[in-house]
Amino acid sequence: MATKAEREHLSKVAEIGCIVCLNENHGQSPAEIHHVRTGKGMGQRATNYEVIPLCPLHHRSGGYGVAFHAGSKVWQERYGSEESLLNQVKEMLQ
Ligand SMILES: [Zn+2]
Numbered sequence: 001m002a003t004k005a006e007r008e009h010l011s012k013v014a015e016i017g018c019i020v021c022l023n024e025n026h027g028q029s030p031a032e033i034h035h036v037r038t039g040k041g042m043g044q045r046a047t048n049y050e051v052i053p054l055c056p057l058h059h060r061s062g063g064y065g066v067a068f069h070a071g072s073k074v075w076q077e078r079y080g081s082e083e084s085l086l087n088q089v090k091e092m093l094q
C-alpha cells in the first residue's frame with residue numbers, strides 16, 4: 001500500500017501528463033504510472049517515488065517501438081533512458 005505522501009507524489013506525477021508525449025511535442029496526454037526499475041534487481045518493484053508518467057500508448061498498448069512494455073530496449077533508444085526521464089520528472093516537480 002502507498003502511504004499518503006506516496007499517493008500525493010503519484011498524483012503529481014500523473015498530472016504532468018505523458019513525459020514522452022511532452023518531449024515529442026504531442027502536448028499533454030493523460031498518463032498512467034510506470035515504475036522505473038533501474039538500480040533494482042530484476043523483477044523487483046521500484047518505490048512509489050521512482051515513477052514516470054506515460055500514456056497508455058507509450059506505456060503498454062502502442063506496440064513494439066512505441067510501448068515501453070513491448071520492448072524496453074528499443075523504446076529507451078528512441079525516447080531516452082528510464083533514468084533520464086525519471087530525472088526530468090523529478091526536476092519538473094521541484
Ligand atoms: Zn505518450
Ligand SMILES: [Zn+2]
Nearest residue numbers: 033034035059
Ligand atoms: Zn510500466
